[in-house]
Amino acid sequence: MDTTITNILLVGVGGQGILLASEILSEAFMLAGFDVKKSEIHGMSQRGGSVVSHVRFGKEVFSPVVPEGQGDILFGFELLETYRYLSLLKPGATVVANDYKIAPPSILLGQAVYPQALPEKIKAKFPDFLLVDGQGLALKAGDVRAANTVMLGAVSKRLQIADGVWQQALEKMVPKKALEINLKAFEFGRGL
Amino acid sequence: MKEILSGNEAIARGAYEAGCLVASAYPGTPSTEILENVINYKEINASWAPNEKVALEVAIGASFGGARALSCMKHVGVNVAADPLFTASYTGVKGGLVLIAADDPEMHSSQNEQDSRNYAKFAKVPMLEPADSAECKEFTKLAFELSEQFDTPVMLRSCTRISHGKSVVELGERVTGLPTPKLVKDAPKLVMLPGNARVRHPLVEERTLKLSDYGSSAAINRMELHSSEIGVICAGVTYQYVREALPDASVLKLGMVWPLPHALIREFAAKVKQLFVVEELDPFIEDQVKAMGIACQGKELTTLCGELSPGRIQAAFAKAGIIKVAASEVIAAEPVPPRPPNMCPGCPHRGVFYQLNRANAYVTGDIGCYTLGFMPPLNAMDTCVCMGASISMGSGMVRALPPEEQKRVVAVIGDSTFLHTGINSLMEMAWNKAPATVIILDNRITAMTGRQENPASGFTLAGEETSEVNIPELCRVLGIKHVRVVDPYDLDATRLAIEEEMNRPEPSVIITNRPCCLIKGAGRFEKGKILEVDQGKCTGCKACLRIGCPAIEWKPNPDGNKGKAFIDPQLCTGCTVCQQLCKFNAIGGRK
């Protein structure tokens, strides 16, 4: 039996829509015929805390949590959070990050500064790194709130799943009135 | 049809398919979404209760009336509901009665990590523990059946990873043909006075033996035989971790964690050379297996604290020399500034904590979004034990203190928490004349757990309009003479109220009246005028930073001069609290 499991981590800040993004991903894997498990912690994380969502797919998935150091793909919605969770990845993993910064409390209060040159630092550790202008491309698609969908599009290229499946998953998970913009945002991401 | 469901969605689906008619719960992470999904099934009468004891009693009542009934809560909720639970164990049920307890190992969102399995043993009711969403649905259905078959409430234990994890579930139909609920007089079974209870208790003990036998042949407890070198007994999400961490091991997967299937455990133990129990938190299964006289290892290897994971299990087994694992390379990133949760921009709680800090209050706190008031820069909460404890602890604390210290004691509690278990405490405080000050932060919702309605919010779980508790009147009726309502966005009025009531040598209550910023709808939160910092007038004094609003950012000046504050127009809600702190009139409406 093929026991390969692909481990995806979605990281960012509470309120960025990470739950929905990981739900669309999971839906796509299920539609493509895989076993899927997904796990995340919500609760206090709603209040702007750091959020990690785990999505795993393969023929048969046991643990809903990605084992330490086994992540294949890190999907970062915010730069600092992307950097924070690099240790969850295995060497040679793929990192796709949104070029977007949200300052945590210590930085807002002027007690710390936002670390410099994070994209370069990430690239040095994980050469398969893609920096995405999520907000910019989403705006081009018609709504800045579709930034996550741009990211999904960018990640989708790294996953062997048929085009039609992604479309189906988006149709099921995205509210009707936002669908057109999101499909466009997805295509922009996929084109990167 | 297949769907990806969370454990909580699957439990709700299971209740629906089982023909459940009544469901009652009090929110609490990670259990909250169960009832929020049950309400989507029109066949079930689902509602929030003010607390878990009430929720369980609502379900017990429905069960005695002949309906299948569900109650859900987080682990600590079972403490509140323990009183009815222990005696419902004696009465047994009419319609099936299921209690979901959602544990939180690792305390992702809780004040302790108690292990609910102990309650099943203590109250002598069976407990099922699902290992994924598909089992959440199946076990919930089975729980209703077992409840009726064995005449007992049945507990189902979930945990954060199961409740909030998602996996694939095959949906089924709702059962039909259940008996119609009706009133039946049955005092020997339902009136638990000593004479009747003495008859019921031996039945409970017999029931446990029968359930243990049932467990030895039931499909929910199963052996998965692989290598005979290592055998592992496990249940719930830990089963998933074990399968991944120890793929060659034989496994006894328990679906019923109390009572244990003694015969099956003996059979499994005989098949393997070395027996282990892998379980999160307490050595609950391990202690019982050892008491059966069977040699096994458990907490010698794994921790009593926090969650397990495949990695932690592998590391523990490797450390004990039982397995070998190849060292995996981890690419470490340098530490970066932490990102703790914070109250939202414009949260009505913020100004109150700012003024409590300035008033040098000693704050007996409580549980809700406002617990974040303990964090810097507000630093204005000094205790937090359990829901409702703020008022009673404040009332006790003043009795211990000399008069000059008594003044400083202020209990702070949210509206939902006050209605949950704060009312009794306030009654005590008034009755016994404890001169503490109480602040009820009425943001008109149960915000912390994701904005559930409560008895003072004016709506039911189904979104229907209903009666509202009048909190100021309630405080007066409880015997508090000094009750005042204050606008928490008005910093001066808030400070004045806090100072005056702290100085009053009598019990008093201050109630705030601004809604949570995340509740939308008529009569609820409305954004004010978005503010900005006039960069010409800002002197860089940092006064506005002292409230810790996430919309205000300090921008250091690259040429070494003083930096300036900046307001993110996307985040600001226009609450004006920062504006009131600026002595230089630098903060005003955005042009």
Ligand SMILES: Cc1ncc(C[n+]2csc(CCOP(=O)(O)OP(=O)(O)O)c2C)c(N)n1
């Ligand atoms: C016994 C128990 N039940 C449930 C919870 C989960 N819980 C924590 S705070 C809270 C309610 C908070 O609401 P409120 O007091 O109105 O404060 P807010 O979050 O709105 O500021 C709940 C349900 C708990 N910690 N303990």
Ligand code: SF4
């Ligand atoms: S959710 Fe509401 S109560 Fe909680 S921090 Fe945000 S504004 Fe405050």
Ligand code: SF4
């Ligand atoms: S007015 Fe000031 S304190 Fe209120 S939300 Fe806006 S920036 Fe934050």
